[in-house]
Amino acid sequence: MAIVEIPRRQTTLTITPRRAIASSIFSLSNSTSTTISSFSNHLPSLIKPSHTMSESMMDENIENAEAMITKWDVKGSSTFDKFTSLFHENRKEAKEFIKCVKDLRRAMHFLVSQRTGSAKLVRAQNLMKMFMERLEKEFYQILSANREYLDPESVSSRSTRISESFSSTTSNDENDYSSDHEIQRAGEKISEVERLSVLAMSDLRLIADCMISTGYGKECLNIYKLIRKSIVDEGLYCLGIKRYSSSQINKLNPNSLEHQIKAWLSAIKIAVKTLLHGERILCDHVFSSSETIRESCFADIAKEGTTNLFRFPEFVAKSKRWPEKIYLLMDLYEAISDLLPDTESIFSFKSVSSVKFQALSSLQKLGDSVWTILSEFEASIQKNSSRIPVPGGAIHPLTTSVLNYVSSLANYSGVLSDIIPGSTSSTQLPFPESYFESPTANEMPTSAVSVRLAWIILVLLCKLDTKARFYNDIALSYLFLANNLQFVGERVRTTNLKCLLGDDWVAKIDRKVKSHAANYELIAWNNVFSCLPVKSQEQMSPETVRAYFRQFIAALDEVYRKQMSWVVPNGKFRDDIKVSIARKLVPVYREFYSTHIETVKGDRNLEVLVRFSPDNLGNYLSDILHGTAESESSSSSQSSSRASRCLL
Template sequence: MRNIFSSHHSNTSSSSPSVSSHTSPINQYTFSQSLMEENIEIAEALINKWNPQGSAYTTVSYLFTDDRKEAKEFLKSIKDLQKAMHFLVTEQSTTSEKLINAQNLMQKAMKRLEKEFYQILSTNRAQLDPESISGRSSHASDLSRTSTSDFEDEIQSEDEIQSASDSISEVEQASTVAMSDLRSIAECMISAGYGKECVRIYNIIRKSIVDEGLYKLGVERLTSNQILKLDWEVLDFKIKNWVGAVKIAVKTLFQGERILVDYVFANSDSIRESCFTEITKEGANYLFSFPEFVAKGKKTPEKMFRILDLYDAISELWPEIESIFSFESTSSIRTQAVSSLIRLGDAVRSMLTDFEAAIQKDSSKAPVPGGGIHPLTRYVMNYICFLSDYTAILSDITADWPLPEQTSLPDSYFEGSDIDDFSTSNIALRFAWLVLVLLCKLDGKTELLKDVSLSYLFLANNLQYVITKVRSSNLKFLLGEDWISKHEIKVKQYCSNYERMAWSKVLSSLPEDSTAMLSREEAKQYFQIFNAAFETAYRTQSTWVVSDGKLRDDIKVSICKKLVPAYQQFYDKYRVTVRDERNFQSLVRFNPDDLGNYLSDLFYGNGISGSSSRGSHSR
């Protein structure tokens, strides 16, 4: 008799028709009793007609599908039957047989509504799938504001549905009707005290949809130990799949379920919460625990970017997660998402620390051939450039993570730039520090090079590579133009030092005083010294490398400007003097144009090419 004492309905006196003040108590009782008995008779006829255990027709047909007008009357009859039962229970003179009959009718009616509720949920899976519902959330919100206090007003006529659905698609129209019917049935059953049966059906069907949705998204239910044992290639694939899946799961699957449950059980906060929790809690908790399991694994450099992808996905979705799982009973889901964020953040900070330590501990002893780009430079700069694509995420992760005191950057590092810009940007300071650690390490690598001039070329090459990578990535905005300009000046200084060290002997092989007159023997001696010095410099540097095309050209032009005019002057002045020498061709091996040809072959790392054939003896 659970429905009789439902607190959702008004007292019998308020629901009974008004009676004239002149009507006697006996007449009033007779009139009310007659009206209630008539209500029971009307309800009995309609309920028995649609009794699930009745005729074969009612067994295979459905009220809300076949006759919406009669469905409206069916719900009204249940409401009238409920009023009659309240009246009967308050009248002590009423026979128990009438009350028992009314209760039996209510049970039959609830059986029919159970069947109708199940049929609507199961046959409208496509129309009520989370994607369709989440895509029309604004319309669902409008529906949820519709008053459903009167069951007889809940089942809309076809004209009303068509009028309300002119601006939406056919699928949306079908889902609108299904959602409206579900809400009508749910409120009727809950009001009659049969909410438990309604909730059971709803939870079974909708939970299967959530579980199926997660399965189709590739969300596997692996334990922490299983994830830790996966090869990186397999785990990498699963992480990429998860990043795509979580966005769909939150914005479509869970969002759609929240919209649907909020609408169907709009009049009961406790039922809305219990249903949504039952449907989503298990799947959502596993979904958001996956990143935490990954973060517990071995922290290697290649995992950094996947960890950041996981962090980015959760942090980006956090407003939706907080809104969708706002119930107290789903707080564990929010807690799990936050826990994963914390774990991922810890993993990133740990990997950044390990990355810096790896740069400082690099112990490679093999000198780079030709003073080219060191493998450490390529690796570190490529890694940092990729990291700079995650600036916003890293800023969040490192916001409350101060740099250790021993890694404070020296003021000279920011000479000519605004250090305050770095001090207000923790992440910019960290990137600047990582680059400085690399440059300091490269400076130590010059000890492996025996030629001092090659050491300067090595530093120029590597610093130019660093600048190029900075300019072509987000590091440009983090480190700023002042940083770039300052380091470009350093490159020029390295190049100048290289030229001075590598070509000083060649330049000094020419007379210091260009106005002084030399004897034939002195001129011959200067030609011989110059030949030897130039050939030695060329032979030595023919295997050296300058990777950056512009830097390579700038260096060669700078050498030409210093060397060719000085040699041109000496050549023009004393070539005639030694022309009659028997070994003239070997004595004057180069004309000024030859020097430019030889220099143009430098810094490709190819060794001595056929350039020597360009000497004057072959012309």
């Protein structure tokens, strides 16, 4: 599996430099009390004095400790420039160094328990202080020199194997890290980089355990926090995580805000799953001997930066709203929701619980904002007051925008199911029976998301019915409704809306489309149909036949001229309408033509009188409903003879 690289920041950061850290270590060491009473305070309460240690063994331990610390003493060295790490140069002797500390600690406990002379105890205490100064520098050196192998990304990606590697090296206090055998055995299973990471983590834990057990946990912790917090802060910065205030977010224009949100979305997964996860693993391992220190350390390192990380979505949620912002809010919601289990696991300590609460607060604010935008969008449909009819009965811009919006919302059905409260029943959102044709309970959308999206579309359809009344031609108003409902059905059928609304919902829309198309045909073509006799087989005088032909051509030309400016945008739907008209018109005309053409065949104006044969009448209809001529039929006034109808 490829390791995702966290980019290294090239610019100068406000991070404590190594020399400053080194200086702080010296100040910590120099401030350590050398009094016997101070040592007594440092003694761990859980370590009992050894009653089996003889005075000669005690003296031997002190002598060995003095010899060891004299060899590796850092006294007089004020910087790390020429510092030679014991753990790097001679790991075997490093283990002996730690053993000397443990033996010296036993000797000091023996002296305290035997209430012997204070001179030896003072000597032991001074030796212990020197040991701790050395271990402080070793601890700092390992943290600094192994940044490449201790970066959270590496630790996180190898956490499972590294944990397995250490599983056999933590059996008890006496045997922990007693040799390199266990680590070498683990190294056979992992790469060289991973082996170095394992060794560095092993050494840090060894030193931390030693310093904590000797009463110098605070000094060790301060070094760790100084270095690791700078790494976490730098990692967040390199991921593009900035510090924002609510006022700064409000000042961003939509494009700038979208850019910042996308940058945050690109960073959040790496920040949580890699940076913070790795840091928690490292902290838990190094300070595994003390849960209190482990918790305090991780809180100081990660709490501030992570709280800022999760506060950004809340600021976004509270900023000014616009309809398209809902998608960005849902992206943020989904990202936090997906990472919530990881967040709760990483920030399980009580001292960092505020990070979890901030993530949950952001989720709540994002959900509230999404719900508000959804309600405002629905209200904007209802408030749309445009009275200008769309030329030619075409698709209304409101229809296009609403279906684009709702079909995109369908892609977020999983997020919306968490946001939309409860399961909205049909009693809460009553769907008119005229729209659903008295649907049964099984035919109604059941999920809260399905019901809410179906309701928004229903609000649109009701608004379209109102807008259809602004046409002064009843046939055109029906064509307008047929066009728009056909568009609605097609968009639902070809998007994720179909999965939410179901086949029955689409089928009902299709039936409504056919009903509106049939009404259009009936009203628009009724005059043409009525120009031909009902009984074409009856005998007629030539003058009567000429009159029928003239009336038919006149009515046909009028309808043709009018419907050249009408439009059906969908090609298949347009062809279906033309075929339907031709199937009704051509057979009636063919019967009349076949029966009476001979009666007027000798007429001098036959070509003008009879312009179409039955076979080319269909071709004449091919040019209509393309909207190629200027609309003459739209009007802002409603026809007084408009038939009363309800879309829903």
